[in-house]
Amino acid sequence: MITVKNLHKTFHTLGGDLDVLKGIDQNIEKGEKVVIVGPSGSGKSTFLRCLNLLEQPTEGEIWFEGEQTNAPDCNTNLLRQKMGMVFQHFNLFPHLTVLQNITLAPVTLKLKTPQEAEQAAVQLLERVGLADKAEAYPVQLSGGQKQRIAIVRALAMNPDVLLFDEPTSALDPEMVGEVLQVMKELAADGMTMVVVTHEMGFAREVATRVLFMDDGQVLEEAEPQEFFEHPKNPRLQDFLSKVL
Amino acid sequence: MNSLAAALPLSYFSEFPQKFYESFIEKNRYKYIVNGLGNTLMITFFAIIIGIVLGTIIALVKTGHANNPNKLRISNAICTVYLTVIRGTPIVVQLMIMWYIVFQSPNLDRILAAILAFGINSGAYVAEIIRSGIQSVDKGQTEAGRSLGLSQHDTMVKIVFPQALKNVLPAIGNEFIALVKETSVAGYIAIPDLTKGGDTIRSITYDPFTPLIAVAAIYLLIVMGLTTLLGKLERRLHRSDYR
Numbered sequence: 001m002i003t004v005k006n007l008h009k010t011f012h013t014l015g016g017d018l019d020v021l022k023g024i025d026q027n028i029e030k031g032e033k034v035v036i037v038g039p040s041g042s043g044k045s046t047f048l049r050c051l052n053l054l055e056q057p058t059e060g061e062i063w064f065e066g067e068q069t070n071a072p073d074c075n076t077n078l079l080r081q082k083m084g085m086v087f088q089h090f091n092l093f094p095h096l097t098v099l100q101n102i103t104l105a106p107v108t109l110k111l112k113t114p115q116e117a118e119q120a121a122v123q124l125l126e127r128v129g130l131a132d133k134a135e136a137y138p139v140q141l142s143g144g145q146k147q148r149i150a151i152v153r154a155l156a157m158n159p160d161v162l163l164f165d166e167p168t169s170a171l172d173p174e175m176v177g178e179v180l181q182v183m184k185e186l187a188a189d190g191m192t193m194v195v196v197t198h199e200m201g202f203a204r205e206v207a208t209r210v211l212f213m214d215d216g217q218v219l220e221e222a223e224p225q226e227f228f229e230h231p232k233n234p235r236l237q238d239f240l241s242k243v244l
Numbered sequence: 245m246n247s248l249a250a251a252l253p254l255s256y257f258s259e260f261p262q263k264f265y266e267s268f269i270e271k272n273r274y275k276y277i278v279n280g281l282g283n284t285l286m287i288t289f290f291a292i293i294i295g296i297v298l299g300t301i302i303a304l305v306k307t308g309h310a311n312n313p314n315k316l317r318i319s320n321a322i323c324t325v326y327l328t329v330i331r332g333t334p335i336v337v338q339l340m341i342m343w344y345i346v347f348q349s350p351n352l353d354r355i356l357a358a359i360l361a362f363g364i365n366s367g368a369y370v371a372e373i374i375r376s377g378i379q380s381v382d383k384g385q386t387e388a389g390r391s392l393g394l395s396q397h398d399t400m401v402k403i404v405f406p407q408a409l410k411n412v413l414p415a416i417g418n419e420f421i422a423l424v425k426e427t428s429v430a431g432y433i434a435i436p437d438l439t440k441g442g443d444t445i446r447s448i449t450y451d452p453f454t455p456l457i458a459v460a461a462i463y464l465l466i467v468m469g470l471t472t473l474l475g476k477l478e479r480r481l482h483r484s485d486y487r
Contacts, residue, residue, distance in 0.1 A: 054387055081393030091388035095406050095484050105392035137484040
């Protein structure tokens with residue numbers, strides 16, 4: 001479904017060039033739940049943001065559903081409709097109600113009529129237990145509620161893949177559970193997911209494959225059992241000894 | 245204190261009914277004020293509209309170019325020149341250039357010249373205010389919009405711009421208040437505006453106090469009205485901030 005070949009990303013900063021991704025090759029199949037872990041600054045988020053071209057790769061190829069996404073003639077907007085993203089800081093639109101947040105994109109892009117979009121939104125809200133918040137503004141919600149709305153907003157586009165960029169890192173500990181619960185239900189429904197997270201419990205429970213990134217490279221990848229019980233790379237062993 | 249007493253002797257108060265009569269009632273002189281107020285309000289109203297339209301376009305061009313330096317190169321250059329020239333020269337000079345040079349053929353309307361001059365002038369300031377508003381909106385908002393598949397245009401119109409406008413409303417209000425008062429130089433091209441009306445009465449009656457204080461009071465009332473209106477609009481836009 002997603003194929004990444006020799007992906008490089010260099011940021012040109014005032015302090016010189018920063019090589020954040022140093023050649024990543026990955027193949028993500030439909031229905032997979034790939035969890036990416038690793039220390040800060042290892043390039044996890046940048047890798048995720050390259051997938052939907054929020055960052056333009058410096059070198060390499062990304063293929064999605066048979067099309068090269070970083071080719072000049074690819075329609076980026078169409079690609080992103082099929083590839084939802086959930087952000088660390090939710091990024092809900094503060095000037096719109098919850099319902100408007102969810103229906104804005106499908107209605108603006110004329111994928112649904114306002115009535116259809118609202119119906120779908122209410123159904124999704126019921127699924128995450130927030131139907132009573134449809135008319136609320138984001139500022140009136142808790143962090144966990146905001147993130148669940150953000151997930152619903154991405155789902156309203158009926159994406160083929162969902163990308164999660166540290167979805168629980170900005171939450172109070174007691175709210176992490178409700179967001180992970182929604183993600184687990186999505187995973188059980190067969191959604192293809194790529195998740196950058198520090199939640200090792202989630203990785204162990206939900207992932208079909210766990211990647212360990214450090215210094216712009218994927219140093220180890222394995223099924224969760226193997227990954228956590230028998231890490232091979234010394235840097236992964238060191239990382240796990242600190243976080244587990 | 246002494247000089248004030250000399251300029252305005254206490255006897256003024258006992259003579260006030262007489263002065264008031266001479267300034268406004270006799271020979272229907274109040275019409276200088278009423279007609280002048282009409283001209284001032286007309287110039288201000290249309291100049292504000294031109295300012296908003298022009299300012300918004302320029303702000304969008306400038307931010308569009310800043311986000312992607314390959315796009316809108318020529319438009320951006322034009323906008324930069326416009327901002328530099330308009331903000332770098334006095335409004336009175338711009339007004340006179342508009343009337344005596346641009347509008348040189350005899351059958352054109354002075355008021356129209358003033359509307360254009362003040363509108364074009366205000367547009368430059370509004371543009372920078374709106375641009376700062378757009379920059380004040382978190383980058384995550386744009387990313388969220390784009391990640392849903394919305395185009396850059398839709399993201400700007402539906403997500404960033406409404407939030408930007410909310411943030412800059414006080415500054416925009418400030419600009420409009422300044423504009424109302426700036427139109428008082430319209431007399432330079434012989435437009436009988438509010439200020440000119442008061443001045444005309446002064447030159448007829450030789451009493452400066454009554455007409456000029458009246459003119460000042462009317463400007464004050466206009467500005468206070470505008471402030472109330474903007475306050476209402478601001479509260480409306482801030483509905484989404486209440487917990």
